[in-house]
Amino acid sequence: MSHLLSLREFTGEQLDALVRKALEIKRNPEAYRSALAGKGLLLLMQKTSTRTVLAFTAAVHQMGGYAVRLNWDESNFAISPLDLEARYISTTADAVMARLRSFDDIAALAASSSIPVVNGCCSRYHPSQVVADCLTVLETAGRLEGTRLAYVGVHNNVTNSLLAGCTRLGMRVNLVTPLRHDGAIDDELVAEAEATGLVGRFDTVAAAAAESDFVYTDTWVDMEHFDDPDYQEEKRHRIKLMSSFQLNRENLGGADPWIMHDMPIHPGYEISRDLVDAPKSVIFQQAENRLYAAKAILHELMTT
Numbered sequence: 001m002s003h004l005l006s007l008r009e010f011t012g013e014q015l016d017a018l019v020r021k022a023l024e025i026k027r028n029p030e031a032y033r034s035a036l037a038g039k040g041l042l043l044l045m046q047k048t049s050t051r052t053v054l055a056f057t058a059a060v061h062q063m064g065g066y067a068v069r070l071n072w073d074e075s076n077f078a079i080s081p082l083d084l085e086a087r088y089i090s091t092t093a094d095a096v097m098a099r100l101r102s103f104d105d106i107a108a109l110a111a112s113s114s115i116p117v118v119n120g121c122c123s124r125y126h127p128s129q130v131v132a133d134c135l136t137v138l139e140t141a142g143r144l145e146g147t148r149l150a151y152v153g154v155h156n157n158v159t160n161s162l163l164a165g166c167t168r169l170g171m172r173v174n175l176v177t178p179l180r181h182d183g184a185i186d187d188e189l190v191a192e193a194e195a196t197g198l199v200g201r202f203d204t205v206a207a208a209a210a211e212s213d214f215v216y217t218d219t220w221v222d223m224e225h226f227d228d229p230d231y232q233e234e235k236r237h238r239i240k241l242m243s244s245f246q247l248n249r250e251n252l253g254g255a256d257p258w259i260m261h262d263m264p265i266h267p268g269y270e271i272s273r274d275l276v277d278a279p280k281s282v283i284f285q286q287a288e289n290r291l292y293a294a295k296a297i298l299h300e301l302m303t304t
Helices: 014-027 052-064 081-091 103-112 127-141 158-166 189-196 205-210 227-244 283-302
Strands: 040-045 067-072 095-099 117-121 148-155 172-181 199-203 214-215 260-263
Touching: 014 158, 014 189, 014 283, 040 052, 040 117, 040 227, 052 067, 052 081, 052 117, 052 127, 052 283, 081 103, 081 214, 095 103, 095 199, 103 117, 103 148, 127 158, 127 214, 127 260, 127 283, 148 205, 148 227, 158 172, 158 214, 172 227, 189 199, 205 214, 260 283
Parallel strands: 040 067, 040 095, 095 117, 148 172, 148 214, 172 199, 214 260
Antiparallel strands: none
């Protein structure tokens, strides 16, 4: 694959190989210590980040390469045609991880770049997160095909990438999504996933949890907007609508699935604090696996 934009670029076999490559790298990091020797990764940032920046920066360094971080609003990307800037960065970096607001900008960047582009998160997709999620499922359950994962929350960019990735791997995705984030709507992707017969829809957390091995949630309010005074009315609306779908012991209805969250976490909103620290929480394993997912992605795109 020349780029990683949504996970729809991958066949099931290719995605399975990528996840297993991440597991191999995690188990034997020394074998990849110089795999990217001398290669440079540009981190092009328009959205804030903790895990994506740390994971991709550490990944390229730990494989012998180097990273340069460039903030979109402090660069000429903010004032110059995107295609011209994309052509320039292709002469000075070996790959770019772009965390931008708009998928259209990610796609335009890829179209004009002669180096691999990794979508580090946009309004519509979060593919590198889902590679880490699938690695976590593989480690925990010992398999991918046939596992059942429930996603509870706002239908957003993570939901899209879970649908694209998990169904390609033969995993079942059970959705509890009473609210859709406008910027994340991709009806074509949803229809493609549902056509596999591996997507279920449920009205309650308990019903989905009873049919799932893993239950996954995400923030109800994007991190950029959580404390934004201009977003407080929408925030109150979302909290009122979503409060009955919080991941907590009562709402799980006696089910005891593995608990997942892609972070950042807002305890007391989408998830209760006790579930974050529960014995079957794999949240921090999932977060750590962002590093190995990044390594596998960069190795795939920068060495082939």
